[in-house]
Amino acid sequence: MTTSTPTMNNKPLIRPKGSWLAIPATLWLLVFFVAPLVIVVAVSFMERGRRGGIVQEWTTENYTYVDDTYKPILERSLYIAGYTTGICLALGYPLAFFISTRKSVRMRQISLFMVILPFWTNFLIRTYAWRVLLGNEGLINTVLLDIGVIGKPLEIIFTERAVTIGMVYGFLPFMVLPIYASVERFDFRLVEAAHDLGANDWSAFWRVVFPLTLPGVVAGCILVFIPAVGAFVTPDLLGGRDGLMIGNLIQRNFRGTGHWPRGAATSIALMGIVAAGLLVYMLVVERSSRTPRRVAAGMEAQNKWVATFSQIRASVMRPIERVTDSISQGISTIQKSLQLSQIWRIRRDMAIRWIGKIGLWLNPIVCYAFLWLPIVILVAFSFNDSRSTNRWGGVTTQWYGNIFNNIVGSEARFSTAEMIESLQSSMIVSLSATAISTILGTMIALSLVRSRFFGKPILNGLLYLPVSIPEITQGISLLLFFNVIFDYLERVWGLHLAFGYATIIAGHVSFNISFVAIVVQARLADMNPRYEEAARDLGANEWRTFWKVTFPLILPGVLAGALLAFTLSLDDFVVTFFTSGVGTTTLTVFVYGLLKLTVTPEINAISTIMILASTLLVGLSLLLQGRSTNR
């Protein structure tokens, strides 16, 4: 290797010493993630007792049942998730591009927070907003009917369309954030270079920009597809009969009919689909991004595991490559025969640039409208002097008054005190889960990037497991796991334990570790190792190097990871739903109860307060950040 390119130095700087850093997170994941999954697999081969529960009789009939009965729903879940991912990508990529190309840091932050802010309001409330908008007598239908565009209401609510819209809305930030991260890192001089070499915008984009931002795209697609395919809240609130998804069936088997083995088998089937999807994805991506990933691949290739895997893959891919290569040769022959004259080429390129520019301006407008319209309407209707969700009856503040007079939802019989209590529960859970997962996640990220040891690829895989498993599977696996453990403790030691904060936090940490670790890993991989080398040359020991050089450099990554963990934890409904006990109702679980049962305007007022609170919080952090960068 020559030393002409700085990134070619792939010798790890901190040798095996750092590997212990991976231990706490690994243990946590083994206990609270892998063990529960093993239990799910075991239960999926058992029988249901005559009165529910599990009987240890081995059988495969649960899988036969899933195959016979649940197949149409599995297929539907798959294509709803596919649509959702596709739409998110089409909307999210240009948006991420728009955000990361803003000139000033402030503008970039603002436009990014404009995407994240709706994401900070409760997921359920965002979904509820769509129920209000899409209903047969909802705002969209009412307005369209009034202005005479349609003769009878559009049937959107309780269809697959409604579920797709709701999920695109819910998951768009998952697509935008990783793409934004990779576009932001992208060196735009490469585009200039491409232009200088004669590429127009089109080919510069597809040959240079897109391949280099592909890791972000892949991450985004995975982050959207997986929660989408296992979703149960959105189809529950918007889907009705036609939008029923596999997540609903799993939920019913655990919390409705109590057929645990069947629910377990369904979860395994869902995981199978996700795994198959991921594999196809990896094969495709690996192929199309061979060049930019070669460096990373080289680093890993020494490892036997990876080598074996890539051999298997190569044997699968070679025939496919041959076909695709001949196709692309054919295309380039056609392209050559269609060579345009110089002047037409310039005109064409100008047209592409023009269209691209319009697209780049239109997309953010559409996206921001899409993201903010439901929220604006919620806020507006929180002042509506009518119980109706589609007619304006004048301005009132009575709904806010109700909240402060301890009435929340006049039909739901929830009190404001209960809401405050649930907010406290949420804070206890989110803050604890964020603290634990940030520490453990950062540690494991450091050890994975900086040291080499036996079993590292397995550990990497372990880390991606929580990200690549639908939340509902995690939820029910924890439910089964804690049940089995508590049962055992009671039988053997007479210890009576119950679901509560500990179980919820355990679940939250195990999905958060991965998110933190992935974000921090990305930051670490991005860091120029020369700074550390320099520090060591200047006599700093490892400890000092870490705190004086490495940590300040990765701090933004750690903070981003913590923020992500906090947001995910605060917003989580599914894992909490399956692991909570009595009196640990978090805000999301509280809101779910509220939304299921009422059409009361107080919900709009609560949502408005929540939006306001998160805006203030985000604004404050912006202000603080601005101050520290100014200094």
Added chain:
Amino acid sequence: MRKSIILFIALALLVGLVPQLTNAQDDEMEDWTCPEGLAGKTLSIYNWSTYIAEDTVPNFEELCDVDVVYDVFESNEAMLARIREGNPGYDIVVPTDYMISIMIGEDLLEPLNHDLIPNLVNVSEQFLDSPFDSGNVYSVPYQWGTVGIGYNVNDVGAEVTSWEDLFEYDGPVAWLEDSRAMISFGLILQGFDPNSADPDEIAEARDYLIDNSSNVQVIAADDGQAILQRGDVDMTVEYSGDIFQIIDECGCDDFAYVIPEEGSVVWVDNLAIPVDAPEPELAHAFIDYVLDPQVGADISNYTAYASPNQAAIDMSLIDEDFLSDPAIYPTDEVMDRLYFIADNPDAELDYLDAWDEIVIFSGN
């Protein structure tokens, strides 16, 4: 002559005594006193959604100086699944009749101490000593009602009288996430016993429901009234009181509730204490509190379900409009068409599978 004197004296006594009696009871109900030694404890209630008056819980908290954690469930089966997992810490659950016998059969309920529930005398005999819990060892009745069709009068444009009207309606409808009730409608329409344990009959009922499901938009988990009110469906299968709640709330003639002529489910929900309840004593106090005539009447006046509290009815504490409404307190003739759901342990899995398939294949 002697007879008429006795009659006269009896009448005089009645006239003279009755007001006194009611007065005495008046005092009693105004200050239901909380037993000693409960202050500072926490009671956890697991009840159906929209199923209690606004002030029931706050008043109890004040009277006993305790905290109440109040969680809701959407179906008997969901509640059962939760308790089967091992009671997470509830002191009060509210299962329906057949669910009481299931839970007794699985040792999921604690026997009640009737000495701690003096207000049990207020309950109508009609609802005591029921076959699902003879002697009320484990449960006391809370409220009762029926399953029927709630509909938007303007959108449907005709009077709904039967299940056939629902199945044949050309417009959006909602069904109820209550497997036993829904399948029982299929069974009676096919001429079978609504509590059939015969797998073939259950399968026929299932097919009948699937064949008649093309207009179903959503199978609602006890929120059919909200979906109806929002205008997303024109008709919904729902528990009686939920529909009366929205009729009451809008104060309009837009909605109506009907018990279909083919027959339907009548049910009684009951207060019970699940095993391993952390505060059984406080739970008994709460049960006694709910059976107080005024408290019971307040609940039923608010939720628009029928009250089993005879004392509350005798003392005219229940809204006259509700008492005289045959859709809430059905006439004997309607009562003859109603049936209770029975616990069928051997057919539990058949019902479960049938319902699963109905949920998945309806509309196809």
